[in-house]
Amino acid sequence: MAGVLQNISIPRAGFIRVEPRGQFIGQPQSNWSFEIQEGHKLKSIKIDHGDRIIHSLQFTTEFGGALSISDNFGSLVAGQNVSLVTLEADEEIVGIKVSIGIKGRDTYLSSLSFVTNKTTHGPFGGTTDPMFSLPWDKGSLVGFYGIASDWVRGIGGLGVYLKAHGEVLSIGPWGSPYDPQTRWSFLLEGNQRLSTITIFRTGDAINRLVFNTSEKVDGRSGVSVADLVVLDADEEIIGLSGMVDTLPTRHIIISSITFTTNKKVHGPFGNAKGSPFSVSWDIGSFAGFYGFQSLYFDGIGVYLKATN
Template identity: 65%
Template sequence: MEGVLQNMKPAQVIRVATWGQPVEGTQNNWSFEMEEGHKLQSIRIGHADEVITSLTFTTEFNGVLSVSNKFGSSSGAQSISLVTFDSDEEIIGIKVTVGLKGRESYLSSLTFQTNKNTHGPFGDISNSMFSLPWNKGSFVGFYGNASDWIGGIGGIGVYLKVYGEIMRIGTWGKPLPAFPQTIWSFQLEGNYRLSKITIDHGDVINSLMFNSSEKVDDRNGLSVIDHVTLDEDEEITGISGMAGTLPTGQTIISSISFSTNKKTHGPFGNVKGTPFSVSWDAGSFAGFYGLHGRYFDSIGVYLKATN
């Protein structure tokens, strides 16, 4: 594996998420990004009163430990939890719960998923939980903002590195892998842009069609056809929706919304189930992929580095 990576282009970093209070325009932004060759050794989590109050990260390089600043609040009563990672353990996903006080959102719980274990949840699971999975070896760090008024972490996002051209984020709904014939993929090529999305939906998302691509999945029963037409200066910067379960136990996508640099289109379908949400920097979108069977089972995102 190391030899393969050495022959690839240098990794570039992209920002994915955030959940909670947006980081743009705030004076309390924080950022933790690991240096090349460093490994995440532990995370110290402060939590109290339904709020993740603080985060501190420790990395290791050639046997030497480095401790980051404490991000968030140091005041007030709080519980402290410590997650220590094994030498062969890597974070491959996080789960968060977002709360709301007045106009400010904040992290009320946080869970770290690795290739070996699930650590958490830490804090209070007060609402539906969002999740973000990624490929092993992609994690570089976290970023977000902190709120003095709330007294803790207002929002969190993830730095991920891209080897080569494209990386995959997701899926939401039915997990990969599956039989190859059930996997669908729409990927932009060259300078092409996404200009139109056609959504066939009822109580579930029946099918999606991008630009003039083939329809993904079959039409099932009574449905509504909606079209999202993007302006020439409009591009997708995020998706959100619900993953539901049919009476048969099959996991499907029940609703979906598309966020752009100008507005949010949707929701389309039945807003019922387990929520998912992910955003990315403008210019990073490269396509979608997922699974389909009798229904539209899952969706993930292709992203590319912009720097």
């Protein structure tokens, strides 16, 4: 499709691709990709949008006092509104929030927000759909990518390029730390692989998770249900989704969780109430989970590693 992006840049080794959901099924579409060059700073983002859809994005970076403006990524159709996000000198993006719209069998971005270390810019577009959040470590953002279609007149499948500062990158967490709490961590080491996940539930609330034979998460007593996920030898987790709910006590918990692999979907486990979260990543990137635990299962995040 002319005018979107003809030459897709290939991310350098060490980049990790993660994304919320979104796709076009059987419709004409184009892939687009924007990479922030080393030493450059993202200065602004132009969002062309309507009341219920994100049509296109354009990025401006700065290097040595000179500005560089990217192509216009997305649909050729102009929206009713053009919004500009301008980042301060010490401001950087540490997450996005998106709403997903549906047209037939296709999904697309109906709303988009950029979360920085200072504030949240947006939402731009419609706000009535549930918003999926994707947070990451400060200093990790390397660029954005996605797909676009003039059939739905907008962008779908927005994702981000991230880099790890050490061996792994922390994505999330979803949920909320609660005081007093326990931070837990399950990190694969060497040739270790994830073979089983046991999900313990008290009624509809998730109580704790156990990975392989490791008791990394302790929960309250009275567990009544245990669900077991057994992964095949060639099966690997490539996505995580679930629900974040607020109890009458204002305690924020993970109420439902689903694990997606290269072979199938395991779940959902728990009670599908609250606000959804969803993220996927390249096969070979998964390195473990981490999160927070108090009387309930309060939060969960993902460790990822570069595959190239």
